[in-house]
Amino acid sequence: MKKIPDEIVACLKENEEYLILLHQKPDGDAIGSAIALGKGLKQLNKSVDYYIETPIEDKLLFFEEIDCFNRQLKESYDVILFLDCSSSGFAYSPQTMPKAKVKLVIDHHKSNAHYGDLNCVEITGATAEIVYRILKALAVEIDEEMADAVFTAITTDTGSFQFSNVTNDTHIIAGELYKVKPSYANLSKRLHNQKNMDQMKMTGAAIHSLEILDSMPIALMVLDYDTIVKYGGTINISDDVANVGQNTIGVAITALLKEVRPGDYRVSLRAKFPFDIHKIALKYGGGGHERAAGFNFRGDIQEIKDDLMEVYQTQCEQDETI
Numbered sequence: 001m002k003k004i005p006d007e008i009v010a011c012l013k014e015n016e017e018y019l020i021l022l023h024q025k026p027d028g029d030a031i032g033s034a035i036a037l038g039k040g041l042k043q044l045n046k047s048v049d050y051y052i053e054t055p056i057e058d059k060l061l062f063f064e065e066i067d068c069f070n071r072q073l074k075e076s077y078d079v080i081l082f083l084d085c086s087s088s089g090f091a092y093s094p095q096t097m098p099k100a101k102v103k104l105v106i107d108h109h110k111s112n113a114h115y116g117d118l119n120c121v122e123i124t125g126a127t128a129e130i131v132y133r134i135l136k137a138l139a140v141e142i143d144e145e146m147a148d149a150v151f152t153a154i155t156t157d158t159g160s161f162q163f164s165n166v167t168n169d170t171h172i173i174a175g176e177l178y179k180v181k182p183s184y185a186n187l188s189k190r191l192h193n194q195k196n197m198d199q200m201k202m203t204g205a206a207i208h209s210l211e212i213l214d215s216m217p218i219a220l221m222v223l224d225y226d227t228i229v230k231y232g233g234t235i236n237i238s239d240d241v242a243n244v245g246q247n248t249i250g251v252a253i254t255a256l257l258k259e260v261r262p263g264d265y266r267v268s269l270r271a272k273f274p275f276d277i278h279k280i281a282l283k284y285g286g287g288g289h290e291r292a293a294g295f296n297f298r299g300d301i302q303e304i305k306d307d308l309m310e311v312y313q314t315q316c317e318q319d320e321t322i
């Protein structure tokens with residue numbers, strides 16, 4: 001596995017007070033990375049605070065470290081850590097940002113803007129892969145909750161090891177976690193199979209809205225504001241809803257539009273090889289990966305449809321095998 005840069009390890013060893021920030025509506029990778037790194041730093045007798053958007057999805061609430069989230073913040077920290085966040089604008093941040101000697105970015109998104117004073121950015125299956133290697137470089141002992149956190153992050157961000165972002169290192173790290181505890185079967189079932197009733201209803205509404213654009217292999221789903229409110233808010237839109245279109249035979253590109261406020265959408269994009277949809281996200285100030293990306297949008301939904309069809313048509317022109 002690739003070595004963590006010396007300046008990153010030195011920063012984490014030499015400083016004492018940390019604030020951890022994540023992206024908006026934190027997912028399994030964000031929460032898992034935060035818990036693993038936060039507990040690791042505490043093991044080294046560092047002071048760690050978290051500022052994280054709530055509520056957190058039900059399936060992630062088993063972590064005891066969540067009780068430490070969102071306590072009163074200090075006016076300044078040695079280091080503000082941005083985890084799993086491709087841009088500072090996508091971070092969930094305090095209205096008055098504390099001062100910091102160093103802003104350290106740890107992330108795995110291709111579109112990361114390298115907005116920190118120090119940046120540890122690699123294209124990996126999950127940000128937690130980088131976090132795990134940092135913990136090993138710091139000689140931290142991985143306890144069971146930290147192992148669960150890293151496993152949660154990796155398995156959710158790789159679709160239970162189904163996505164193209166999985167590498168040899170992903171499996172090596174997952175394998176090493178079994179040295180900490182013998183089984184992750186129950187955790188995996190909790191993360192991938194179980195939903196509360198509102199999440200089931202929300203998923204059903206997304207499926208009901210699914211449409212195919214102009215006979216192209218492009219799926220569009222829209223959850224309108226009233227539907228989201230009816231089924232308990234955006235917290236009940238589970239991560240796998242965005243993959244529903246991709247699970248439809250013949251579909252190559254999927255967009256899930258979530259109307260979080262009247263006229264305001266959060267857009268999740270998914271694609272299969274060789275289609276690259278992260279450029280669409282960048283156009284609207286978002287980010288992500290070639291096959292999974294997201295952004296905020298306000299306007300006519302037809303604009304999103306046109307972008308998706310243009311990406312498909314452009315790639316088809318470049319690749320005669322499609």
